[in-house]
Amino acid sequence: MSIFDYFRSNKQDSAAVAKERLQIIVAHERKQRNQPDYLPKLQRELLEVIRKYVEIEQDQIDVQLEQNDDCSVLELNIVLPEAR
Amino acid sequence: MAKIIVVTSGKGGVGKTTTSAAISSGLALRGHKTAVIDFDIGLRNLDIIMNCERRVVYDFVNVINNEATLKQALIKDKRVDNLFILPASQTRDKDALSSEGVERVLNELADDGFEYIICDSPAGIEHGAFMALYFADMAIVVANPEVSSVRDSDRILGILQSKSRRAEKGERVEECLLITRYNPERVAKGEMLGVTDVEEILATKLLAVIPESESVLKASNQGVPVIHDKESKAGQAYDDAVARLLGEERDHRFVEVEHKGLFQRLFGRK
Numbered sequence: 001m002s003i004f005d006y007f008r009s010n011k012q013d014s015a016a017v018a019k020e021r022l023q024i025i026v027a028h029e030r031k032q033r034n035q036p037d038y039l040p041k042l043q044r045e046l047l048e049v050i051r052k053y054v055e056i057e058q059d060q061i062d063v064q065l066e067q068n069d070d071c072s073v074l075e076l077n078i079v080l081p082e083a084r
Numbered sequence: 085m086a087k088i089i090v091v092t093s094g095k096g097g098v099g100k101t102t103t104s105a106a107i108s109s110g111l112a113l114r115g116h117k118t119a120v121i122d123f124d125i126g127l128r129n130l131d132i133i134m135n136c137e138r139r140v141v142y143d144f145v146n147v148i149n150n151e152a153t154l155k156q157a158l159i160k161d162k163r164v165d166n167l168f169i170l171p172a173s174q175t176r177d178k179d180a181l182s183s184e185g186v187e188r189v190l191n192e193l194a195d196d197g198f199e200y201i202i203c204d205s206p207a208g209i210e211h212g213a214f215m216a217l218y219f220a221d222m223a224i225v226v227a228n229p230e231v232s233s234v235r236d237s238d239r240i241l242g243i244l245q246s247k248s249r250r251a252e253k254g255e256r257v258e259e260c261l262l263i264t265r266y267n268p269e270r271v272a273k274g275e276m277l278g279v280t281d282v283e284e285i286l287a288t289k290l291l292a293v294i295p296e297s298e299s300v301l302k303a304s305n306q307g308v309p310v311i312h313d314k315e316s317k318a319g320q321a322y323d324d325a326v327a328r329l330l331g332e333e334r335d336h337r338f339v340e341v342e343h344k345g346l347f348q349r350l351f352g353r354k
Contacts, residue, residue, distance in 0.1 A: 013274025018231050019281045026238045033242045
């Protein structure tokens with residue numbers, strides 16, 4: 001370590017990095033936790049159907065199931081490529 | 085009514101068995117009749133931590149399979165009255181823990197007047213871990229201030245909230261967090277997640293913080309649960325944890341960096 005490194009103070013605390021990463025992954029996993037097991041398969045099959053017509057990638061489709069008091073809402077978000 | 089407490093974590097090596105041994109000893113030291121059950125079928129270790137490894141004759145699976153009575157299998161602790169250990173089996177396959185069998189053993193312990201039943205969970209989220217938490221009234225989630233352990237703890241919390249018997253009945257398992265191997269100096273330097281960070285991420289009530297301490301290894305070397313080491317910070321922190329479990333209010337110790345005086349710096353021991 002050179003003397004210049006010693007005075008350089010722009011390094012971020014690794015604990016702060018850990019906290020931020022954990023908050024993101026934990027929030028993501030909690031969202032998936034309450035969803036039925038069939039959602040990933042549903043997402044894959046929907047992807048196949050859509051691909052027959054439009055070329056999209058796996059991460060351009062998002063399936064969420066929102067639970068309300070008296071009903072469930074299946075939310076489907078598909079990002080379509082720009083029309084050419 | 086017996087209170088069933090599971091000591092769980094998801095991740096291995098974070099201190100579940102050390103915690104189970106310390107908490108069960110602490111409850112018994114305060115006069116409560118306590119049983120501690122090793123659910124780690126095939127990898128039994130609670131017995132060696134509690135120094136009764138040479139007194140195991142029958143085990144948990146023998147009792148479930150009606151090859152021995154509960155009385156025959158329970159090992160009375162040599163240090164503390166009111167404390168009994170039910171060891172895991174070493175050879176059988178882990179599917180030997182049937183849900184009905186586990187429930188029967190827990191009911192039998194409650195009928196025998198046990199006030200607390202501590203279930204020492206295996207690592208992972210397989211059958212053994214599931215059986216350990218399924219019947220729990222309360223869960224002590226053990227975590228290290230480290231990313232993989234905190235993430236796994238969150239998964240376990242999710243399982244407690246959706247798959248436990250209480251969850252199935254629409255009730256809640258009382259969850260609390262026990263952080264082990266905590267190093268306040270490293271937290272102050274920004275090298276380790278702090279207590280408040282872990283609490284915030286997991287949104288779970290803090291039961292205790294056990295500081296990283298040489299006395300923990302010493303305790304397991306000797307087979308004396310660390311709560312008996314009243315000089316050690318870890319032992320004192322576990323004693324606080326037991327007091328809080330029993331409803332006492334105690335401040336969290338060993339969370340901040342201790343400032344040593346000049347004399348201590350020159351001559352002080354670690």
